[in-house]
Amino acid sequence: MLEVKGLRSGYGSVEVLRGIDLDIQAGEIVALLGSNGVGKTTFASVVSGLIKAWSGTIRFKDEEIRGLSEQAIVDRGLIHVPEGRHIFPNLSVRENLELGAYRRGKANRTRNLDHVFGVFPRLRERFAQKAGTLSGGEQQMLAIGRGMMAEPQLLILDEPSIGLSPLLVEEMFELIEQLNRDGLTILLVEQNVLQSMEIASRAFVMENGEIRLSGQASVLIDDPELQRSYLGLA
Amino acid sequence: MPDLAIIIPSVLNGLTTGALYALVALGLTLIYGVLHIINFAHGALLMVGLYAVYFLNVQLGIDPYVALFIVPPLMFALGYALQRGIIGKASHGRDENILLVTLGLSIVIENLSLFVFKSDTRAIDTPYSFEVVEFLGAFLPLPKVIAFAGALVTAALLWLLMSRTDLGKAIRALAKEPKGAKLVGINAEHVFAMSFGLGIACLGVAACLLLPSYYVSPQVGHGFVLIAFTIVVLGGMGSFVGALIGGLIIGVVEALGGLFLGESLGQIGIFLIFILVLISRPTGLLGHKV
Numbered sequence: 001m002l003e004v005k006g007l008r009s010g011y012g013s014v015e016v017l018r019g020i021d022l023d024i025q026a027g028e029i030v031a032l033l034g035s036n037g038v039g040k041t042t043f044a045s046v047v048s049g050l051i052k053a054w055s056g057t058i059r060f061k062d063e064e065i066r067g068l069s070e071q072a073i074v075d076r077g078l079i080h081v082p083e084g085r086h087i088f089p090n091l092s093v094r095e096n097l098e099l100g101a102y103r104r105g106k107a108n109r110t111r112n113l114d115h116v117f118g119v120f121p122r123l124r125e126r127f128a129q130k131a132g133t134l135s136g137g138e139q140q141m142l143a144i145g146r147g148m149m150a151e152p153q154l155l156i157l158d159e160p161s162i163g164l165s166p167l168l169v170e171e172m173f174e175l176i177e178q179l180n181r182d183g184l185t186i187l188l189v190e191q192n193v194l195q196s197m198e199i200a201s202r203a204f205v206m207e208n209g210e211i212r213l214s215g216q217a218s219v220l221i222d223d224p225e226l227q228r229s230y231l232g233l234a
Numbered sequence: 235m236p237d238l239a240i241i242i243p244s245v246l247n248g249l250t251t252g253a254l255y256a257l258v259a260l261g262l263t264l265i266y267g268v269l270h271i272i273n274f275a276h277g278a279l280l281m282v283g284l285y286a287v288y289f290l291n292v293q294l295g296i297d298p299y300v301a302l303f304i305v306p307p308l309m310f311a312l313g314y315a316l317q318r319g320i321i322g323k324a325s326h327g328r329d330e331n332i333l334l335v336t337l338g339l340s341i342v343i344e345n346l347s348l349f350v351f352k353s354d355t356r357a358i359d360t361p362y363s364f365e366v367v368e369f370l371g372a373f374l375p376l377p378k379v380i381a382f383a384g385a386l387v388t389a390a391l392l393w394l395l396m397s398r399t400d401l402g403k404a405i406r407a408l409a410k411e412p413k414g415a416k417l418v419g420i421n422a423e424h425v426f427a428m429s430f431g432l433g434i435a436c437l438g439v440a441a442c443l444l445l446p447s448y449y450v451s452p453q454v455g456h457g458f459v460l461i462a463f464t465i466v467v468l469g470g471m472g473s474f475v476g477a478l479i480g481g482l483i484i485g486v487v488e489a490l491g492g493l494f495l496g497e498s499l500g501q502i503g504i505f506l507i508f509i510l511v512l513i514s515r516p517t518g519l520l521g522h523k524v
Contacts, residue, residue, distance in 0.1 A: 050416060074419030086414035088407040095403050102400060103419035146418065 001026045001154055001185050002047070002078075007056035009046045016042045018209040019056070024154065029176070029186045031196040031217065033230070034206035040189045041083050043206070044158045048080035049073045060154070074103050077153035083162065083189075085143040089132025093123055096131050096142055100149030108151070116145040119175065137168040141175075148179075155179070158189045173199055193230045197221050205230070243372030244489045250378040252485015253385035254440055258458050259465035259477040260389060261436030267472025268409040268429040270329060271321070274336040276462065277455025278343040279434055283309050283441030284450035285347065291358045291445075298360065298442050299380070306438035313434025318427040340455075347452040355451040363446055377446035384443045388436065389478050395432075396474070405429050409472070461488075464508050470521025479519060483507065 002024040010016040016039045024030045034040050045051040047058055049070040058066040060078050068076075088096050097116060101109050117124040120141040126134060131142055140160055147155055157176065161169040169192065177199045180186050190196040197203055197217045205213040205226060213226060220226060258280060265273045286305050290296040296304070316339070325331040365376040396402035404425050408415040416422060448454075465484050469476025484504050491503030511519060 048417065050413070069421075070416045071419045071421050074417075080417050082413065082417055086411055086417065088411050088414055090406055090410045091403060095407075098400070099403050099407055099415075099418050099420070102404060150418065 001061060002187070003057075003059040004047070005057045005059075007043070007046060007058065008054040009042060009051055010054065011042075011051075015054075016209050017046065020206075020209075020211055022204055022211065022214075024185060024187055026185050027180075027183070028202065029180045029188055029200045031200035031203040032187060032189045032206060033191070033193050033196060033203055034212075035191060035230075038206045039209040040206055041158055044080055044082075044156050044187070044189050048078065048156060050080070071103065074150060077151065078156070079147045079150045079152035079154070080156045081143050081147040081158060081160070083158040085139050087131045087139055087142050087146065089130065091131055092128050093126045093131055093134070093142060094128065096146050097123075097149050100146035101151075104149075104151055109149075112149050112151065116148050119148070119179065120145050136163050137165075137172070140164065140172065144175075144179075148184075152184065154185045154187065156187045156189065159191065160188070161190065161192050161195070169195065193226075194221075239371060240493065241490070242370055243374070244493045245486050246369065246372050246374055247378070248486035248489030249482055250374065250382040250485070251489065252482040253382040254444055254481075255458070255461050255465055255485055256478045256481025257385040257388055257436055257440040257443070259462040259469070259481050260392060260474060261433035261440075262459075262462050263466045263469070263472055263474065263477040264392070264436070265430055265433040266466065268405050269317075269332075269426055271332045271336065271430075273430075273433070274333065275316075275339040275343065276433075276437070277459030278340040279309070279313070279455070280437045280441060280458055281347060281450065281452060281455040282312070282343060283438045284445055284448075284454060285351065286438075287441045287445045288356055288358060288450050291360075298358065298445050302384075302439065302442045305442055306435045309438030309441075310431040310435035312431075314427045314431035316434075317430035318423065321430070322423060322426060344452055344455075351452060353452055355449045355454075357449040358445055360446050375447055377443075381443035381447070384439065388439050389474070392432070392436070393474060401425070401428060461504065464504060468508055468511050468518055470518030473518065473520040476518055476520035 004020055004022045007020040008015065008017055020043060032040055032043065042051060046053050049068055053066050057064060060076060065073055065076065088099065097113055098109065101112060122138055123141055123145055126138060131139065134142060144157065144160065160172050160176065164172060173195050176186060176188065188196055188200060197220065200217045202215065203217045203220050204211050213220060213223060262273060262276050265271050283305055286308065287298050287301050290301050290304065291298060320339070321332060321335050324335045362376050366373040367376055367379050396406065404415065404420045405428070408420060408422060408425050412422060461484060465477055465480040468484070469480030487503040487507050488500055492500030495502065
């Protein structure tokens, strides 16, 4: 579904992504892992068109999308739920969700709204409340719900567990797994290695703007290098 | 101490003037709230609107109230084009550049109109210019009553647009959270230009409502824009309801100030209220902490 080859990008003259190769097949959860500052968020932002790529190719559903505007990428069904949520604090929960479907016709809106409320019943209770008044977990649900309103074919979730209590993190990962079982392809960008590996089919580990390790999550989890660097196991 | 028979008409007159101030201020606060542009060209653009209404009337015999269907759409288009073609392009996203660009625009527009129209003040003649309406014992000029109603209707329409339509939601979303807005596929440049266009269209409405009881000259915008800036700050930068209430307050204060202190000192009241509000509520009556 997504095929990235030799992707380079950065800010000003500072190179952040030094040639990333990554692919996602339809129906998968793929985890993109790594510690702070290795370029995971930059990668997600380049794919969704927020940041320009310097070189390389990004193919989505067999079409080159590198260089397309954010709108054109949303139109094609690639939806990016950003790190830090970036929901609209001055708008109600309902308005936030409606804007998620900004590039879609109004016809499916009610059905999609019901779908989101089915997955996140908490949002239905908060319906008319200003999004800025929600708790951190609820805001994360809203950010994901807003992404779902755009009828995504590939959903990029950037650090959905950040700032959440351990219990909520657990709940969030279960929800992500649920979304995937319902047929959604997901790129999960995370620092939380262990829990991400549990729900992902494959994983890529980034270091310094490059892919250091990749493979089946079930195999990768036993990799000695990964265990040493990310899980604190000798 | 003047009695109620004088105060009530004065207050009513102030409300009618205030509603028009509010309309000018609504455009200003919309543009500020979304684009964070302090639009120095606001007065000059009001003047452009007034000349448009004037010439439609004098050359083509179109009534100013019929011009409501012509001038605001034209002003909207002008605003959209200015933002997309000049202000957005020339500012490179830097606030201090935007300030200079709008200031430059106002100088260019004003001097062009001085050159073309000379500094004569012009007014139009309509059959209803001197008609009056009696209300609560006060005799109010009919054009001012219509202007009051028109300004409130426009404010209500603007509120509906902002709260009910996708465009309105996108405008509010973009104002607070540009990155989130881009990620749901909102075209920022287009929505910025739509906001600027709407703000300028408010001036078009104000021009149509104003001209039957007012005049036009190349400098006509100055007085309005100074008061509009005061109203925007008084009501809270970016707040619609604040601009509406602020406009009405300023209109009434100006009228009462004129009554008690005389025409030339009447405006002192505006700035007294302004200073008092800023001392007690620095973010304005309905403003939020930034």
